[in-house]
Amino acid sequence: MSADKTIEEIKVGIADWKVAREPMRMITLGLGSCVGIALWDPYEKIGGLAHIMLPDSRQFSDKSKPAKYADLAIPDMLAEMLRRGARRNAITAKIAGGAQMFSFPDKSISTLNIGQRNVEMTIQVLRSLNIPLKGRHTGRNYGRIMIFDLSSGDVYIRSIARPLITI
Numbered sequence: 001m002s003a004d005k006t007i008e009e010i011k012v013g014i015a016d017w018k019v020a021r022e023p024m025r026m027i028t029l030g031l032g033s034c035v036g037i038a039l040w041d042p043y044e045k046i047g048g049l050a051h052i053m054l055p056d057s058r059q060f061s062d063k064s065k066p067a068k069y070a071d072l073a074i075p076d077m078l079a080e081m082l083r084r085g086a087r088r089n090a091i092t093a094k095i096a097g098g099a100q101m102f103s104f105p106d107k108s109i110s111t112l113n114i115g116q117r118n119v120e121m122t123i124q125v126l127r128s129l130n131i132p133l134k135g136r137h138t139g140r141n142y143g144r145i146m147i148f149d150l151s152s153g154d155v156y157i158r159s160i161a162r163p164l165i166t167i
Contacts, residue, residue, distance in 0.1 A: 038148045
């Protein structure tokens with residue numbers, strides 16, 4: 001990743017998504033159990049980045065913040081990319097996050113592993129939309145920063161005391 005400070009960065013907050021076009025770079029911070037989803041059209045150089053907190057909106061009555069949920073954020077972000085001229089059959093995905101930030105004595109209680117559930121639902125939604133998953137850096141027990149370069153489609157993962165990773 002170049003240290004070019006002239007490229008504008010768009011920050012994507014928690015429970016949010018944004019869509020942009022090259023030469024932008026999109027960044028989301030604080031991916032613990034949350035999942036970052038980068039969608040990219042390499043021909044039109046249009047991309048979207050979402051930072052979801054929860055896998056499934058069906059168990060919640062308040063859906064006033066749809067970007068919070070994988071099942072709502074991904075289709076909404078895809079629709080905005082298409083509205084801006086992305087080619088539906090060219091779009092691919094890369095994901096990061098989904099860590100298990102807390103340790104539980106009873107390992108059989110998978111419902112408490114929200115990170116794993118976020119990753120599983122994200123993959124399920126991508127499959128249902130026929131969006132190929134081209135890269136991922138998920139799981140483990142540490143947080144991540146996700147940087148998405150809309151010129152190349154590269155996604156960079158930064159973590160404390162770990163090398164920079166490109167997916």
